[in-house]
Amino acid sequence: MARTRAAVRGRDQELTALRTALAPDGGRLIVLTGPAGIGRTALLDSVARLLAADGARVLPLRLGTGPDGGGDPYALAALVRAVRERFEQLQESGLSEALSAVAQLRDARGRERGGWTPAVVAALDGLFETVGRRERVALLVDDAHAVAEPAPVLSAARRAGCLVVATCEEGAERGPGLAELLTDADRVMTIGPLADDVALSLVRRAAGARLDESVVTALRTALGPLLGNPGTVLGTLDALRRSGRLVTFEGRLCLSDPAEPVALPADHPLLRRASALGGTAVRLLGAVALLDGLDLDALPPLADILEADPVDCGRGLDLLIEAGVLTAGPDGRIACRCPALAATAAGRFRARRGTALHAALAERLLAGHRRSGGVDPVVLADHVARGGATVTLDDDTVRQLLTMGAAAEQEEPERATLWYAAALRRLPPTGPEHARTLCRLLLLVVRTGRYELLREPLTRYAEHGCAEESVDEIRLAAILLALHSGVPPAERAVRELLDAPFPGRGPTAFSEWWFDRRLAPDPRRHPATDGDTVARCGCGCGAVRCGAGAGAGTRAGPSRGGGQKSRQRPGRDGGEAETPAGARLRWGAVPVTDRSRAVARDGTAAGDGARGGAGRSDLLSAALCGDVAACERVWRSSGGAAPSPELDRVAPGRLVADMADVARLVIGADYRVPETGVLGAYHRVVRGYADADWTRAMSAVRELELSPAEDTLARHAARLLAVDMCAARGEFGQASRWLTAATRAPRLAVLRTWARVGLAARKGDDGQAVRVALLAGPRLRRAGLRTGLSILLSRALRIAVLGDDHEGAAELLAEIELLPHEHHVDAQESLLLARGLVHRDPECAREATDLIRERGDLPALMESCLAVARFAPDPRPWLREAHALATRCGAAALLERVREVTRERGVPAPRARGRRDALAVTEQRIIELIGEGLTNRQIALRLRLSEKTVENYLTRLFARTGCRSRVELAAASLTGRLARTPT
Template sequence: MRGVAEGGPAVARTRAAVRGRDQELTALRTALAPDGGRLIVLTGPAGIGRTALLDRVARLLAADGARVLPLRLGTGPDGGGDPYALAALVRAVRERFEQLQESGLSEALSAVAQLRDARGRERGGWTPAVVAALDGLFETVGRRERVALLVDDAHAVAEPAPVLSAARRAGCLVVATCEEGAERGPGLAELLTDADRVMTIGPLADDVALSLVRRAAGARLDESVVTALRTALGPLLGNPGTVLGTLDALRRSGRLVTFEGRLCLSDPAEPVALPADHPLLRRASALGGTAVRLLGAVALLDGLDLDALPPLADILEADPVDCGRGLDLLIEAGVLTAGPDGRISCRCPALAATAAGRFRARRGTALHAALAERLLAGHRRSGGVDPVVLADHVARGGATVRLDDDTVRLLLTMGAAAEQEEPERATLWYSAALRRLPPTGPEHARTLCRLLLLVVRTGRYELLREPLTRYAEHGCAEESVDEIRLAAILLALHSGVPPAERAVRELLDAPFPGRGPTAFSEWWFDRRLAPDPRRHPATDGDTLAGAGAGAGAGAGAGVDTQAGAEPRGWAEVTAEAGALAGDGAETPAGGKASVGGGAGAGDRAGAGARNGTASGDGTRGGAGRSDLLSAALCGDVAACERVWRSSGGAAPSPELDRLRQAALVADMADVARLVIGADYRVPETGVLGAYHRVVRGYADADWTRAMSAVRELELSPAEDTLARHAARLLAVDMCAARGEFGQAARWLTAATRAPRLAVLRTWARVGLAARKGDDGQAVRVALLAGPRLRRAGLRTGLSILLSRALRIAVLGDDHEGAAELLAEIELLPHEHHVDAQESLLLARGLVHRDPECAREATDLIRERGDLPALMESCLAVARFAPDPRPWLREAHALATRCGAAALLERVREVTRERGVPAPRARGRRDALAVTEQRIIELIGEGLTNRQIALRLRLSEKTVENYLTRLFARTGCRSRVELAAASLTGRLARTPT
């Protein structure tokens, strides 16, 4: 499910550019109010919106009855031959000659023109004749009405003050703009000194700047684009020219693609760069070649310590004094910044990305390596080099840096000292030392263990690529195979990309002892990575098969088994669960289920994650953590509890229940956090980071964030993984709840039918059927799938699936179906499962119409933080509660927060049925309701009123009534105008 490149015209200047300038406009009105001549100068950096603000002032003055004479400098054919702006003035008056219509104007204008010609020929200075001619011209122009002279880019001419001062002497209002940071010659200094008031235009507030971005996008913008712009531009986000120019550069480069109705970044991990012609880059170029090379070096190095300036000057073949002066000029120009510690950095990441991109022939690693070599040479000669700076450049310089034994020992010693306070640096230093240690030696094994621990703490999984490549080339010690395999699993989990080396692929293909024949590669990638496995010379078959041998100890089979029952074979479970995952298996017509032999049903990551050494000491030992991780991701509830108890954990406990919930939706980041503890950092990027945002956004009812993360996963270069398929199933539920049934069906089709996700897939199918209005089909699917899943041992999340179906049965008055589902829920073990106890309480409360029992269950759901389940539960309880209003209010609030139009309609149905006032969303009165917003969005997609009614399950008349109210409220006169107003940001935003 990939996007297509989005083309479009360049971002145009629009009136929206003055949004957020109320304070400046108020100050200008006050400054221009007094009678007589006034000279106001507006200053601000390039792109800040000076011209747009000046245009707004022109409209305000014209509305007040003033004659507006605009003067744009630096744009005419005169170039540098018009130092006093006389030519520009003559052109401006001639263009408005008919509107001015003053007697004597022709003669006054001719006098200035003649003097202009004379000045051009003689290149002389300012003369009294010029002053008199200008005074005569402006007195003639302003004889009957007040005249406003609006001068844009006054810095573009050498001497702007004489013309502007003459206009003020004649009683004109003069407003001029000039660029902040422009070269300040005597003429510009005179203007600023002579002005009655100088106003600085500051950056826009972030929300205003981002509203401009949404308006300029011309389509519904995915929130990931907004987040990427905010991160990349940093302090430049409030500059309208910069943010709109960067958006346009993304569009022109093909980085913006349309995917599932949103404008998204094609590769979210790639940096966002400033346009090549950005004023800051032009300013750097104007400072000369040394400054340009310094800027590129700072960008490639991700910052520069002043200790590294002398060797950097040597690399750049420049004089150190010139380099120091160049850095000062770049800082003065606002291109670079200096931190409190003296470290030099680029103004923002987007600037660094563009500057670094100009020097691709010399990558950052090569520059670090060159600096490291020179710093090492100086350190060996005389010392005095900051060891932290030295170690940083050595670590970032890659394999080309030549290290002796003393330097390797220095890196190991500094890494050990920095583990607690600076784990990021320690990770880099250990990684650099590891590449110089013999791969079969004991020091390599110890360092690899420390590196794995730090990678888990810092999230720097990309640092594991090099040890894996070296393993493929040179092998490793027998005692290091487990750690190498763990490194391969961690990297594959977080990157979503299979390793390139065959030997590493074979590690991921090897079966996990105690978990049947399925390998990690089958579980995560749904396929084997090396179809024709061969022994690698670095390891023998016994060593490879024994990798992670402790993982299966005490964990049992990869599925749940009843006490005293014979464990079912993995192949048997896979066959039955594969049938459950198929969309045709649960059809009410009794169609025969096709048995799928989908590989990758069981989790094997935990066995590979036997990080007894790499995860450090804790209350749960390394082998226990590994067993627990494996059991949780396999859905082995009984094994989870056994390992949890044996390692000292309490059962039941909130942590154990959160572990099962994370395992249900395959949220490996949360599972790892719960198992490993504080040592594990949930990554912000990569496959697991994005998928974790999907899960949290869904549970928190922040579906805009969740769907954005789903699209990020789809557009990333990673392969289809278990996390991507699970994200698609959550997307099914969100789209169905919003009434986007076509998109929901596409997401369901794209999701794998792997048995590992059979429960989650059935849960999504049940929800989709109910949202489409077929409650009976939803209940039948659950009743057919529940027993099969239970018999197959796939019990993790089964109570949540059955509980959802029971809520749907209650809403649809299917008492028989609700009773059958209650019976199924009662067959599940409950004594140690908080989630199952919650489901049982809710089921009994709904079936027996017991409000107190239902209230206790919803309190448990609320405590668990599953807001979508809480929304559905409140709606079901409202069917029979003595006072349905608080239940309906909560359901309505959550549905509004999610943007769930289909569920809002169910709320309205129950409201009408119970005969109580309709709940209303809290917030601004003029904010668009969710249904109104959906109607506008569907109009933008080209749907007719009838099609919209079918999509939202409304009557056509209801859609017409909504439109009538929208026309009255917004001032729009047609459906097309309404859709256009929404796209341009003129309507109040609501959840998307």
């Protein structure tokens, strides 16, 4: 990896220690050790600058870079070259003769040939005494490990009174010469990793463009303990750039396909070190990477697979651990040093080799277990689960997997999920055990976020069908997988499930709502049953007795897969069915009924915060699309009472529904949103927007755009939120591009109009914003598109109040009053705020803003505070809160509105509250923009300040914080070393 000669960062502690060590008079020998890429050369360059500033003569000596190669064991040739290069600067009498004496002896080749003789010692002593006759000389030696015998030359320099600082690579092969140097040194200092914030500041500087936060997060995750190694992090960034993984999108440098792993460059020192250990070590490294870790119990069969001697494999693992390539956990499990190293090592093998390797290990462990036992059942089950369908299992092993899965559900849900999935693929798809196991697997997938494990059960359903009582689980699995992956299923039968109409939505299906198209235009018969048993249930889903309207005694007919009939499940007498672990099934907010107990007999252990019931796929569908009436119908058909507080939470009817929150309400408190995938990214968009963390939200928007998933509802909704964030920040060109990219489909008509209203207002055209809302509101209401309509009208009303458009505000209030409010929390809040603003009632407005604050919608709170400030008797607290939130968002357009209202009301400009040493919100925003790589001029344009004002802010910040540069200021902020304003 290429070295950089930039100023060292984050090494204040090391430089202070070096100053102290080099302060005494006389010769000193200091050795700096550290791993490859840690920044030894950069630190040595900083030492050179410090010593030169103190008046010392600096003589740098770079070893291992000259033409001599291994023919210069004592570094004599390198020394002669270094002195000749600085001959004019040294200008000492007698220097030419002393240098010639050393040059004549530089052909020494080693002690065995008499190379190191008293004559060489005398010549070196004479050279260094001549060089340091008038001034103190510092000999700075880089890569002392690159020659066989560095100690004699360095010791000679110290004897002559020179300061000697040498670097050597930690982990390099330590021959006698290097050991002698370390023993002879006055002090050996180890260079540790950089602090994360300093390493990431190097990344941002090296990126050459504004770096998206997703890149920083990906590097942090992939490199783990190697993040503090500047050579590694910069080399990895360069490898991403060369491979085309770094792309510029909307002015930011982003990762293409963010779900793909980040890998170390192929020439990384750790990989070179592994290659130097031989072929067995390289194969072991690849196996550990593919297996995602190795238990020592699996080493003998792994050696058999690799066709290597077990003793050699054990020795190879020890050498890899000693070299820092692998690590050994407290439980003895072997793993790669970091995920990026594993990605590179695994990438050198053929695709899907990991599953084949697990399968081969599982077969050998099973054979050994049958012969003599003694195999750890957990290790065996892990390899069986990861080995795929190629591993042959008998009935006893399948039962053992089910038993172990039930025992591990609470303490190790990740393992239990894999074990259940492995058992499920061996069970007859129409049998009762398959239905029970599918239900348990679905619950564990929801808990662990391993939604990709649902793909195989759906494929088997398409091929063989399923028991009637499993149809709801299958449909829910299809919905969850589509939601989280953003990819339509390949199997036609599964596509038909997603094409089933929403309850209460007529022809609209989940596929049309999520993917904006039907996936199987010509539906065929349901694969689970024959035509005699296909009947539409009361909720209109088109499925086979989905549970919302199926009779208790309905049976499935012969399946296409095996001709079996599903048996009626136990527990239909109304008694509560138990899991093998003795726990009742609990499924989301769906109420418990006798039918639901029968359909969902087995599930997770108690305490998961969910409740049982059939028809949860229909309830989830209705809740996701915001159809309150359909939610109530499905709720009632499952035995629930309405109205109900739980039903109100399931169907809030909000403008921007966080699908992850909706799923958690329906499925239960144990629902887990994965960090990756469509729904995970969209969850970060919605949460970041509502929490006024717009940097995080916009990063998630870009992640959605660059993911390989199709254009889903989440991607279009995220684009419309991006419209609002960019417009509020004064980035009108980007806002317009996001608006053009978003779909015009009716499912997002309200949100699109809301974004258009905001964009017009941010551009300063309040009249246009109000007109758009007044024209669209009645049309949307008559079309039945009422989800979030109250929030749209409320926004337009706030804009009308800010623009003194009393007539427009009154018309908007009349529209809001036409909406149903009985079970709509958002509508009640909007109506309360609208009446407070139109009638200029501060108490009513305060009550409404308290509701908004409780809901956690900070952008709406920001706009509301600004509107209330127009007429409140004391506008200062309203303006302070609006100003703080606008600055926190970086909303330059709204900050200008705050200043306008401040001038109109004749009150002092809002200032950040808190201690004197706390950062004001504007200062925080300036530091954030510095971290993004913006210049002072760009920051001034973004915040609508003058460039001189930005410079004044920075001058005050430097004085208060002790930071000496913009980068140091941003780095201090990242680590939390700067005080923040209380919120």
